[in-house]
Amino acid sequence: MTYDFNSRIDRKNTGSIKWDLMYKWNPKVDEGVLPLSVADMELFNPPEIYEGLIHFIQEKPVLGYTRPTDDFLKAVVSWQEKRHNWVVNEEWIINTTGVVSAFNAAIRAFSNPGDGVIIFKPVYYPFSSAITSNNRVEVNVPLIETDGYYTIDFEGVEDAASKEENKILLFCSPHNPVGRVWTKSELERLAEIAIKHDLLVISDEIWYDFVSPSYEHTILHKVNKNLQDKLITCTAASKTFNLAGLGTSSIIISNDKLREKFSYEVKRSHCNANNIFGFEATRIAYNECEEWLDYLLELVYSNKKMVNQFFRDNFPLIKAPISEGTYLQWLDFRGLGMTNKELEDFLHENQFFTDEGYIFGREGDGFERINVALPQDALKELLERLLLALKQADK
Numbered sequence: 001m002t003y004d005f006n007s008r009i010d011r012k013n014t015g016s017i018k019w020d021l022m023y024k025w026n027p028k029v030d031e032g033v034l035p036l037s038v039a040d041m042e043l044f045n046p047p048e049i050y051e052g053l054i055h056f057i058q059e060k061p062v063l064g065y066t067r068p069t070d071d072f073l074k075a076v077v078s079w080q081e082k083r084h085n086w087v088v089n090e091e092w093i094i095n096t097t098g099v100v101s102a103f104n105a106a107i108r109a110f111s112n113p114g115d116g117v118i119i120f121k122p123v124y125y126p127f128s129s130a131i132t133s134n135n136r137v138e139v140n141v142p143l144i145e146t147d148g149y150y151t152i153d154f155e156g157v158e159d160a161a162s163k164e165e166n167k168i169l170l171f172c173s174p175h176n177p178v179g180r181v182w183t184k185s186e187l188e189r190l191a192e193i194a195i196k197h198d199l200l201v202i203s204d205e206i207w208y209d210f211v212s213p214s215y216e217h218t219i220l221h222k223v224n225k226n227l228q229d230k231l232i233t234c235t236a237a238s239k240t241f242n243l244a245g246l247g248t249s250s251i252i253i254s255n256d257k258l259r260e261k262f263s264y265e266v267k268r269s270h271c272n273a274n275n276i277f278g279f280e281a282t283r284i285a286y287n288e289c290e291e292w293l294d295y296l297l298e299l300v301y302s303n304k305k306m307v308n309q310f311f312r313d314n315f316p317l318i319k320a321p322i323s324e325g326t327y328l329q330w331l332d333f334r335g336l337g338m339t340n341k342e343l344e345d346f347l348h349e350n351q352f353f354t355d356e357g358y359i360f361g362r363e364g365d366g367f368e369r370i371n372v373a374l375p376q377d378a379l380k381e382l383l384e385r386l387l388l389a390l391k392q393a394d395k
Contacts, residue, residue, distance in 0.1 A: 003292055004044055005299050006375050008032065011042075018353075025348040033385075034378050035353040039176070039328060041242040042374035046292040049241065052284040053277060066276040068095050075286040076250045080235075082290075083209060086219045092254050094263050094272075095279075097247040099234040101271035103170060103202045104130045106232050109265035110200045111136055116166035120152060121361030124176045124204070128361070131170070139166050142363050143178065148321045148332060150178045154189055161197035168200045174207045174217060177360050177369040178330045179323025181215040184223065191224040202232045206249075207326045209240040209293065212301050215324045221254070229255040232262060239327075240293060241285040242373075248278030296373070300327045303372035303379055307331075310383050315390055327373040330357075334366035336390075343368070350389035352382060 011019045018038035022029055034042050044050075073090040080086040096102040107117060113135035119127045120143050131138045141156040160166055171190070174181045182190075194201050203220045211217045221233050236249035253259035266272045273279075304322045307329055311320045317335035331354075333343055340358045347354060347368070357367025372379060 001047065001291070003047070003295050005295065006377070007044065008034065008375055008378055009042060009044065022353045025353060026351060029351055032378070032381070033351050033353075034374055034382065036370040036372075036374075036379075036382065037353050037355045039239065039326075039371055040244050040373075041327070041371070042378070043242065043296070045242050046285065046289040048288040048292070049243075049281050049284050052288070053281060056277075056280050061276065063276055066274050066279065068093070068273075068279055069283070072279045072283045075283040076235075079237075079286040080219075080252075084217070084219050086222060088252055089254070092252050092259065094251045094253065094259060094266060096249050096251055096266055097271050097273050097275075098238070098244075099204055099206050099236055099249045099251075100126045100130070101269070102232075102234050102249055102251045102266070103127075103204060104134065105265045105269050105271055106200075106202050106262055107131065107134050107136055107168060107170070108269070109261050111167040114165070115168070116160070116163065117168045117170055118157065118160050118166055118199070119170050120172070120175075122177060122357065122364040122367070123172055123360055125359045125361075127170050127172070136168075137165070139163075140361065142361075143175075143180075145363075148319055150175070150180050152182075152186060152190065154193070157190065157193055161193050161199055166197075166199070168202060169194055171201060171203045171220070173203055173205050173220060174211065174325030176207060176326055177328055177355070177357075177364070177367075179321075179326050179328060181211055181217055181324040184218045187218055187220055187223045191220070191227045194230065195224065195226050198230070200230050200232070201227065202234065204234045206234060206236050206239050208235065210297065210300065210327050211325045212304070212322065217325065221252070229258065231255075232258070237282045237285045241281075241289060243278070243281050243285065246275055246278035246281055248273045248275050248282055250282075299376065300373055303374075303376055304329055306376065306380065307370070307372060307383065310380075310387075314387050318390075327371060329370050329372055331368045331370060332366065333357075333368055338366075340365055346389070346393070347386075350386060352386045352389070 022035040116139040238244040319332040354368040357364030
């Protein structure tokens with residue numbers, strides 16, 4: 001099948017969060033400008049999903065309360081095995097309205113107010129809000145940055161884990177926003193620390209289908225059997241196939257008691273998924289859209305390389321390393337010497353819309369996160385627009 005990764009989609013007045021934000025930031029946006037903020041794609045969904053959902057609705061299903069179908073569960077299980085060599089049982093799967101609602105529920109289920117939750121900043125900003133909004137204590141062990149490359153501070157993790165009040169490790173793999181695909185040896189060391197100090201680990205692996213060539217994602221559940229009884233793995237088709245608006249995630253827990261306690265909190269919090277279209281779209285995606293994903297991965301990697309080379313050739317003060325995973329890139333603007341506010345205003349004024357690095361923690365000051373899941377010609381135009389503004393500002 002032929003797939004369209006070139007068309008620009010006008011999402012104005014459709015309720016798109018990132019498009020509404022773009023026009024809020026700058027109401028005078030030129031025609032053809034696409035936002036690079038918020039991690040959903042500026043691309044059409046796989047045609048198999050459109051066609052499949054049309055067929056599904058033509059069958060006139062009753063749109064009432066819906067549980068996961070057997071076909072949906074089989075598709076989720078099959079995807080883990082064929083893409084990640086991970087054998088999962090259907091009964092391990094608990095569905096929620098999203099990964100964010102899942103780790104919020106897990107924090108409530110497995111800790112008490114005042115307990116500490118360990119995270120590694122800069123990190124996906126809902127990690128922090130999940131901790132503070134549930135009256136837990138954020139325990140930040142910042143990643144170590146060396147010339148744009150990030151590693152885990154294992155000594156810091158060991159120290160934080162050794163404190164009795166710290167009960168949970170909330171982990172991002174692959175990492176958003178810095179794009180690290182953690183090596184097996186890094187994960188083994190992290191697992192050993194968690195086991196030693198009896199930490200519950202919530203592993204957000206929603207980006208696990210986006211790995212650059214020569215890298216390999218390792219499912220944390222497969223790293224150490226002794227960790228499995230204290231591990232919650234968060235997955236979804238939402239990033240992989242651009243289905244975030246359908247609110248359907250699959251949370252995988254192999255331990256019966258852990259799963260029962262998590263399931264109770266999910267139901268108590270009313271964040272269990274009942275989206276009939278989410279279940280069906282996920283089933284179609286996992287069963288029929290693997291070829292589309294493979295083409296998408298080629299586009300994403302090509303776009304990352306282009307961004308990297310563009311700044312190296314034209315404006316090396318801005319550094320744009322090729323991320324190992326995700327369809328995001330973590331750009332270092334610190335060489336411009338601007339404050340966060342100055343940088344934000346400059347980018348918005350010149351119609352280059354990103355997610356500001358500071359929202360991921362103070363470790364993100366001077367950085368910007370961009371989404372590269374969009375047509376390559378549109379991305380190139382945005383880069384050239386930014387370059388022109390940078391040169392004019394430098395005069």
